[in-house]
Amino acid sequence: MTDLAPLRRALLSVSDKTGLIDLGRALSERGVELLSTGGSAKALRQAGLTVRDVADVTGFPEMMDGRVKTLHPAVHGGLLALRDNAEHVAAMEAHGIGPIDLLVVNLYPFEETVAKGADYDTCIENIDIGGPAMIRAAAKNHGAVTTVVDVEDYGALLAELDAHDGQTTRAFRQRMAQIAYARTGAYDAAVSTWMAEAIGETAPRRRVAAGTLAQTLRYGENPHQSAAFYTDGSTRPGVATATQLQGKELSYNNINDTDAAFELVSEFGQGGPACAIIKHANPCGVARGETLKDAYARAFDCDRTSAFGGIIALNQPLDAATAQEITQIFTEVVIAPGADAAAREIFAAKKNLRLLLTDGLADPAAPALTYRQVSGGLLVQDKDNGVITEADLKVVTKRAPTAAEIADLLFAWKVAKHVKSNAIVYVKDGATVGVGAGQMSRVDSTRIAARKAEDMAEAMGLAETPTKGSVVASDAFFPFADGLLTAAEAGATAVIQPGGSMRDDDVIAVADEAGLAMVFTGQRHFRH
Known part of the structure; x- marks a missing residue:
């Protein structure tokens, strides 16, 4: 098979009509016969272009609300036939199938429909069947057929035709085929992900991510x-x-x-x-x-x-x-x-x-999934969208925190959620004054955060470290009392942590002895 493939006949069937008329006119001016379906054919015809309906090619009208229009041998034979295979050519001639050299398809707007919050049945109706089938067929036969699925590639197609006297190179067709398969893959991923959520399948057998x-x-x-x-x-x-x-x-x-x-x-x-x-x-x-x-x-x-x-x-x-x-x-x-x-x-x-x-803020409580690749696999989990309010706090010490301490504790907890574990955050009057992140032991994070506060106090000429009178947040429980004692020595007066350690009673006793107020959230915020 030669590298160059002539483009004589094109099938245009698009949901997004952006650039369709200009593309159709440019192809027509280059002597390309236009085939089209439904709304695409109507738009091209209204623009004064000569276009042949696919229904005329197949001998069958569009039916079932447009669900069946291109699923026919006259279409798929024209896309899949190998031009240099004598048996394929003979079959085309015997059944009156004309070759299709260019397929331009973009799919029903399924992703946009889901994003708008459409109901289940509406989403189902926006799953394209004929489009992906044609795209896969044309892309498979990229030795002879050019497949275009993105509006942004219309210009590149025309430039390719101009550069090669109305033909496309194999390299161009290969690149378009790869883009085409990525599009159908992403489309199917969107459908399967949406359907898993719609039916409450939290861990589907297969999960696909696309971008x-x-x-x-x-x-x-x-x-x-x-x-x-x-x-x-x-x-x-x-x-x-x-x-x-x-x-x-x-x-x-x-x-x-x-x-x-x-x-x-x-x-x-x-x-x-x-x-x-x-x-x-x-x-x-x-x-x-x-x-x-x-x-x-x-x-x-x-x-x-x-x-x-x-x-x-x-x-x-x-x-x-x-x-x-x-x-x-x-x-x-x-x-x-x-x-x-x-x-x-x-x-x-x-x-x-x-x-x-950004024209807005992210919703910290909105559900979402996070992905992390590991060797040989993919970790998928719900996004950490846990939000704690004052009503969720459980006071576990003899002294309850003051209103001012509660405000700072909740502030510190929000910050700790976004600090790499082991995370320790000192807060005073609505501002962090020391952050310890990513250490192998919690007590080390506590010491580092306190030391950074001391260094900052020295650099700013403060009379004392800003951790004096602060509160402290720990993203996970204190396994031992040493981290708590280090925070108390730094001057913290109140503590927020998840609780749940087998040594909680020991840690609470130390907090009481030090005169600290401590609250449990019952929620951990590990961040690795």
Whole structure:
């Protein structure tokens, strides 16, 4: 078979009519015969183009509300026949089957229908059958047939035809075939995932994840690793749906850290200005404030050293005063629900500073799935969407926390949820003052967080460490009292933890002896 394949006859059957008329006209001008179905044929005809209905080719009308129109040998024979196989050619001639050299199909909008919250029956009706069948047939026969499934490839198709005198190269057809199979694979994945959820199947026998390329990255976590960023069609506000107004292209680590930052700051909703500063996917400062500028300054003061070159997430639109403050040091990314004109102008002077706007906050309680690849497999779990309120707290010590301590305990708990385990977070007056993350022992995290607070106090010229009078959160229970004692020695007065250790009684006794108030949440937040 030669490398070049002529394009004389095309079948166009699309749900998304974007660019259809221009494509049909361009093909017609190149002498290509147009076949089409239903609404596509109508649109082409209304544009003054000559088009032949598939029903005329098959000898059968479209029936069953359009469910049956292209599932016919006259169509699939034209797509699947090997042009250099004498038996195939003879069969085509014997049965009056004409070859189809180009298939342009995009599928019923199943994913969009599900995203709109349609009912079960409506979703079922938006499962395309004929489209995927034709795509798979045409893509299999890419030795002779070109398959186009994305509007964005119309231009590339026409450029290919112009470059090769109305023909396509094998390399082009192979690339289009790969895209086509990825599309049908993603489509089937969307259907099976939706159906599993619809029937309450939490662990289906087979699970498929799919994504659409959003960005080819310069490299991955390190320069020797290649990487790319894919989106999954979710409408959840965040790094994947944000608009980047300015700055350099996001890197692999930028995307990962920005996601962590925005998910954390979204925990605070619209309940007053809040800021989270992230470094290597861990928070180095989180705070509320009277203003957004105040929240940023208080978050920055938790760990000024680590904040350099960090990611900043805000729960309210960026304003000029906060923008001015942020630009005083080097920052990689700022992500916020919005930004006013004055803030944008200030950031414009920092051309490398990336500004992402999300037009909303993520819902920390919304259900979702998370995926993690391991060697030879995939770990799938529900997203950690646990949310604790004051009513969920169980006081286990003789002293109950004060109202001010409860407010800080709940704040610390929200932050600890987003810190790598073992996680320890000291909070005072609605701001983190020490964070210990990712240590192999909980007592080490407690010591590190306290030591970082001491270092910050020294650097800022404070009379005492800010952990004096703070509260402390632990993402999992204290297995021994040593971590609790270390927190008490650092000056913490109240503790929030899940509870559930076989030594809870010993830990509670130590807390009582130290005069600490302690509450259990009954919920753990391991984050690995």
